[in-house]
Amino acid sequence: xxxxxxxxxxxxxxxxxxxxxxxxxxxxxxxxxxxxxxxxxxxxxxxxxxxxxxxxxxxxxxxxxxxxxxxxxxxxxxxxxxxxxxxxxxxx
Numbered sequence: 001x002x003x004x005x006x007x008x009x010x011x012x013x014x015x016x017x018x019x020x021x022x023x024x025x026x027x028x029x030x031x032x033x034x035x036x037x038x039x040x041x042x043x044x045x046x047x048x049x050x051x052x053x054x055x056x057x058x059x060x061x062x063x064x065x066x067x068x069x070x071x072x073x074x075x076x077x078x079x080x081x082x083x084x085x086x087x088x089x090x091x092x
Contacts, residue, residue: 007057010071013049022047024055024065032057034065045070 011024014031020041024034034055036047047053047070054069 013051036067
């Protein structure tokens with residue numbers, strides 16, 4: 001598929017489904033089934049309910065989309081855990 005044939009839209013995550021699938025509602029009220037792209041998967045970008053995302057849709061199937069970017073939500077508290085890459089205080 002050529003990149004020219006893609007439609008870029010924004011939506012809000014309504015529900016999280018198994019298998020990294022999401023139900024996303026567009027601004028016009030239309031709901032689509034979306035999955036995350038490889039770059040988001042590679043960089044461990046977490047997506048939860050209420051996040052605003054950019055998606056790419058094919059003009060041939062307007063019920064499915066691929067999430068390509070998670071927009072920053074300034075008013076939401078994600079309560080994400082702090083990652084630890086090893087012990088902070090090494091005991092000798």
